[in-house]
Amino acid sequence: MQITKLFLIAAIAASAIPAMAQWQWIDARGQKVFSDRAPPADIPTKNILRQPGAGASSRAAEAAPAPGVVAPKAAEKPAESGVDKGLEEQKRKQEQQEAEKTRAEQAKREKSRQENCDRAKQAKATLTSGRVLSSVNANGERGFMDEASRDAEVKRADAVIASECGPLQPMQ
Numbered sequence: 001m002q003i004t005k006l007f008l009i010a011a012i013a014a015s016a017i018p019a020m021a022q023w024q025w026i027d028a029r030g031q032k033v034f035s036d037r038a039p040p041a042d043i044p045t046k047n048i049l050r051q052p053g054a055g056a057s058s059r060a061a062e063a064a065p066a067p068g069v070v071a072p073k074a075a076e077k078p079a080e081s082g083v084d085k086g087l088e089e090q091k092r093k094q095e096q097q098e099a100e101k102t103r104a105e106q107a108k109r110e111k112s113r114q115e116n117c118d119r120a121k122q123a124k125a126t127l128t129s130g131r132v133l134s135s136v137n138a139n140g141e142r143g144f145m146d147e148a149s150r151d152a153e154v155k156r157a158d159a160v161i162a163s164e165c166g167p168l169q170p171m172q
Contacts, residue, residue: 024050113164120160127154 025039026032026047033039039048133145
């Protein structure tokens with residue numbers, strides 16, 4: 001007898017479950033509403049959290065604000081373009097700094113090349129002038145340049161002129 005009473009109570013309770021609120025949605029004020037009737041037509045589909053025959057919609061549940069919190073309007077939501085503005089700005093600044101650094105290195109390199117070119121041209125002019133040239137050796141003794149050493153120095157000056165006075169080669 002006890003078992004049949006328990007079974008009867010369980011059956012009555014189970015039959016009452018479908019009569020419970022089957023619809024759940026978020027109204028215009030951002031509050032959760034429970035009802036056994038469908039929501040009004042002005043409630044967007046994304047705000048419907050639960051409906052008869054379907055469990056809670058996980059996507060809608062994620063988008064639902066906490067009870068008592070007003071959901072932001074579509075116009076208030078930030079535009080989602082998939083690009084972080086701060087990161088994009090930081091990347092742009094870094095690229096500008098790298099470009100400026102490259103320009104500074106290029107200018108420094110060009111200035112150095114021009115100075116080397118000028119010195120080589122001046123040395124060649126001195127070597128080919130026909131004057132007697134002297135130099136000081138490692139022991140501090142003065143010696144005069146013979147024709148063979150003069151020709152070797154002219155060739156070296158020509159090599160510097162060819163490498164430093166021509167068009168600038170791209171950096172590698």
